[in-house]
Amino acid sequence: MSARRTIAFRTGCAWRYLPREYPPWATAYGYFRQWRLSGVWQRINDRLRALVRQAAGRESQPSAAILDSQSVKTTARGGPARGFDAGKQIAGRKRHLLVDVLGLVMVAVVHAASVQDYDGARVVFERVRHRFSRLRLIWADSAYARKGLPGWVRALRERRKLHLEVVKRQPEQKGFVVQPRRWVVERTFAWLGFHRRLSKDYEALPETSEALIYVAMIRLMLARLA
Numbered sequence: 012m013s014a015r016r017t018i019a020f021r022t023g024c025a026w027r028y029l030p031r032e033y034p035p036w037a038t039a040y041g042y043f044r045q046w047r048l049s050g051v052w053q054r055i056n057d058r059l060r061a062l063v064r065q066a067a068g069r070e071s072q073p074s075a076a077i078l079d080s081q082s083v084k085t086t087a088r089g090g091p092a093r094g095f096d097a098g099k100q101i102a103g104r105k106r107h108l109l110v111d112v113l114g115l116v117m118v119a120v121v122h123a124a125s126v127q128d129y130d131g132a133r134v135v136f137e138r139v140r141h142r143f144s145r146l147r148l149i150w151a152d153s154a155y156a157r158k159g160l161p162g163w164v165r166a167l168r169e170r171r172k173l174h175l176e177v178v179k180r181q182p183e184q185k186g187f188v189v190q191p192r193r194w195v196v197e198r199t200f201a202w203l204g205f206h207r208r209l210s211k212d213y214e215a216l217p218e219t220s221e222a223l224i225y226v227a228m229i230r231l232m233l234a235r236l237a
Contacts, residue, residue: 047222056225059232060115066236072143073111078151079196080131081106082124083212090215094125104212104220106200107131109139109149114199115232117143119224121217128154149175150192203227 026036033039046052061071082096085103095102101124109118120134132155139146156177178192203209206227214220 043222044219047219052222052225052229056116056228056232059229059236060111060117063115063232063235064111064113067113069113070145072145073117074145075148075150076109076111076117076143076146077192077196078107078109078132078135078149078155079193079200080128080154081108081200083209085212090217092121092123092217094123096124099124104217105131106220106224107135108196108199108224109135110196110199112195114195114202116199116224116228119221121212121220121224129156147172147174149173150178151175152193153177153179202231206230 026040029036029039064073065071082099082101082105083103084101085093093103094105096105103124104121105124105126105128107118107120107122107128108116110116118135118138120131120138122131122134132151155175203224206223208223209227212220214223
């Protein structure tokens with residue numbers, strides 16, 4: 012079963028066109044969907060992230076994280092939650108990733124590309140408010156500093172003293188420049204790009220897209236731990 016999921020995910024093959032020597036495609040997809048609905052993919056991701064961090068000599072739970080977004084195109088049958096990112100001129104969906112300093116995904120949120128970064132960030136923080144007890148610092152770019160979001164974050168996690176630090180681009184910098192801290196999450200987006208199923212957003216539901224991000228990280232972390 013795992014081999015069949017790998018074929019569908021790594022190569023971008025549609026479920027219905029998986030090789031016949033494996034169990035029926037509906038069985039493979041059924042397990043994937045069941046695990047998505049029950050949060051199994053995210054829990055496996057969380058457990059493996061802790062193991063990779065410990066193997067790297069770090070605490071199992073992160074105290075700092077980096078937040079960024081990526082807009083990707085959808086297909087003609089991309090389903091709901093689609094929009095147009097005017098800044099990047101992309102019609103499709105937007106992926107928000109919160110990663111630790113090793114680039115390992117903590118939270119993945121997918122929504123229409125038309126949703127502004129600061130509004131998408133609120134969804135991210137809602138998902139971490141009861142998790143990651145050691146988290147104290149989040150780095151992000153200036154797009155997340157609008158509409159008073161840093162103050163909103165502090166109010167949300169006042170007892171835990173969570174701080175949002177904006178990594179600003181220097182005025183004298185021209186063209187593409189690697190920004191401190193933010194390069195970590197950009198590298199994670201590049202890792203995801205190695206999986207053809209994530210080269211675009213092919214999924215009908217954004218929740219399925221989120222699950223596939225966790226599956227990608229699971230594969231990468233298993234390789235590190237092997």
